[in-house]
Amino acid sequence: MAEAEQPIYRQIATSLEADITSGKLKEGDKLPSERVLAEQFGISRMTARQAMRELTAKGILVTRTGHGTFVGQPQIQQTLTTLTGFSEQMEPLGYELSSIVISSSLSQADNACAAALKLTQTAQVHRLVRVRLVDGKPLAIETTEVRADVAPGLLDKADFSHESLYSILRASFDIVPTTAEQVLEAAQASPDVARTLQIKAGEALLKLTRLTFDAQGEPFEYVRSFYRGDSFAMKVNLTLGSPKNQ
Structure with a gap:
């Protein structure tokens, strides 16, 4: 549909989004009030409100009760098509990546991890x-557990605040991540997670749980991650199944 045929509120939303994309409006900038926008564009306040709501629904704007509407943090989108680690996911998107190691240890697997990796209750994981x-x-806090028996000394192999875990697994242990099962769930930030991710307790998160298999079909890695709900989206590409299921 041509821009001239679009509803006025959508044209205004497109114009505001272009200002954000170009950098004219930056993250954290406060937008004018509905009244000011209406005067600026020669539209009704209702139309201005619709435009703002459209951008808020897309996560481009955020509304803070009693304070106004602001340009939100750009949302990072991951497409679920291939199995990659965090570094491999983000680098092609042009982002500057870094990690802070909170802890690294040889530990006993908890119940969920032991069940996923088919380990005994006394088995250890990195x-x-x-x-x-x-x-x-x-963006996220990530807990990764790798079977200790398949990658002895793994945590001493590199500084994992800079190195890719998958790269070290390939180079040092000939472990190639081949397939994975991943579960996505809505969650709320606990006080500890909120503090780490610099958000408020109770804010929306996306919880990712992944079980990764090697080339022999054996599970070797169990990952539990919490992503900021205001900064991350998961895109899934689907294809139509058998005609009989249409």
Whole structure:
């Protein structure tokens, strides 16, 4: 549909989004009130409100009760098509990546991890807890557990605040991540997670739980991550199944 045929509120939303994309409006900038926008564009306040709501629904704007509407943090989108680690996911998107290692240890697997990796209750795993940052801002807190018996000494092989775990697994242990099962769930930030991700307790999160298999079909890695709900989206590409299921 041509721009001239679009509803007025959508044209205004497109114009505001272009100002944000170009950098004219930056993250954290406060937008004019509905009244000011209406006067600026020669539209009704209702139309201005519709335009703002459209951008808020897309996560481009955020509304703070009693304070106004602001340009939100750019949302990072991951497409679920291939199995990659965090570094491999983000680098092609042009972001500056970094990680902070919260803890790294040889630990006993908890019940969920032991069940997923088919381990006994006394089996040990390499547990690596990291905060993932994009352009210097915390995006996720990630707990990765790798079977200790398949990668002895893993945590001593590299500085995992800079190195890719998958790269070290390939180079040092000939472990190639081949397939994975991933579950996405809505969650709320606990006080500890909120503090780490610099958000308020109770804010929306996306919880990702992944079980990764090697080339022989054996599970070797169990990952539990919490992503900021205002900064991350998961895109899934689907294809139509058998005609009989249409």
